Amino acid sequence: MVTVLLFILLLISSFGVVLYFLKPTKTEAAVEQHLATIEDSRGAGVNADGTILKQAPLSSNPVVDDLIRRLPGTLGLASLIKQAGETWQVGSVLVGSVTALVVGSWIASYFMPTDVLSAIVGVLLAASPIIYLYVLREIRFRKCDSLLPEAVDLMARGLRAGHAVPAVLEMVGREIAEPLAGEFRALAEEQALGLPLRDAMLNLVERMPRDDMRFLATAILLQKETGGNLAQILDKTAALARERSRLRGQLRIYTAQGRITGWILCIAPFIMFGLISTVNWSYEKILFTDPSGLHVIYFGMVMMVIGILVIRKIIDIRI
Numbered sequence: 001m002v003t004v005l006l007f008i009l010l011l012i013s014s015f016g017v018v019l020y021f022l023k024p025t026k027t028e029a030a031v032e033q034h035l036a037t038i039e040d041s042r043g044a045g046v047n048a049d050g051t052i053l054k055q056a057p058l059s060s061n062p063v064v065d066d067l068i069r070r071l072p073g074t075l076g077l078a079s080l081i082k083q084a085g086e087t088w089q090v091g092s093v094l095v096g097s098v099t100a101l102v103v104g105s106w107i108a109s110y111f112m113p114t115d116v117l118s119a120i121v122g123v124l125l126a127a128s129p130i131i132y133l134y135v136l137r138e139i140r141f142r143k144c145d146s147l148l149p150e151a152v153d154l155m156a157r158g159l160r161a162g163h164a165v166p167a168v169l170e171m172v173g174r175e176i177a178e179p180l181a182g183e184f185r186a187l188a189e190e191q192a193l194g195l196p197l198r199d200a201m202l203n204l205v206e207r208m209p210r211d212d213m214r215f216l217a218t219a220i221l222l223q224k225e226t227g228g229n230l231a232q233i234l235d236k237t238a239a240l241a242r243e244r245s246r247l248r249g250q251l252r253i254y255t256a257q258g259r260i261t262g263w264i265l266c267i268a269p270f271i272m273f274g275l276i277s278t279v280n281w282s283y284e285k286i287l288f289t290d291p292s293g294l295h296v297i298y299f300g301m302v303m304m305v306i307g308i309l310v311i312r313k314i315i316d317i318r319i
Helices: 002-022 026-042 062-069 074-083 090-108 115-160 165-175 180-192 197-207 211-226 230-254 256-279 281-289 291-315
Strands: none
Touching (some): 062 074, 074 115, 074 197, 090 115, 115 165, 115 180, 115 211, 115 230, 115 291, 165 180, 180 197, 197 211, 230 256, 256 291, 281 291
């Protein structure tokens, strides 16, 4: 059995190395995504509900796509994938999660004394793609937050130079760095295809649901409906975004101790358990063989989750 497990681990590692080196570059991924968007727009027709608006496919198989759409939470998962900047399909994520759940629980059953602990390991492995997407989304959002003041300044300068709003938005998609440039390029393409500015801005906010982006969309839409000096409004919006960015940086410094404490409290028990088990396995074996030890493990895991949520609530200060 040990030989089989080693073979499985070696096979997974080999596939991981191959996929890493065959992974397309950022430029290739952007070109493929742009071509896929053009192809979808050409093939868009009337859907089953009578609308001519295209729907992003959740799976490459139409039958599986229709089945997945009936599951709760799939549209939210599709939105999460889009916000994370990935090109995955919801069906692939669900298949990967189910595979990780079954295989992880099966492998853990040979090491864990109870089926409950094996199931917990499988659930954690099944949730790993979702957690990975959340991490990617947060990293991407922070990059966009840091680039947004520069983009708003560019828009204000373009308006003062005499450019129209659609031209300024397209200019931001060309001049600003990724990943914010891709969002503004999508905005410019939607306008070029005939979508009204209001709908295009709402789609941008849906892809980037951040407060700074909402402020920008509100400023542009209000100026379009009521009039006013949009360049001056954008200057104030850029100043507000920079001030919010500065406050976020200060808060990260002030809450660094709490965040480090949370990480230590999460990781230290598992590190100590691994070290003690390596030195003397019989010392902690009673935790898995005695019913009271299992109760202690379950209670400790529940209290650890509660502690993580409490610490996160304390350091989560909204600006």
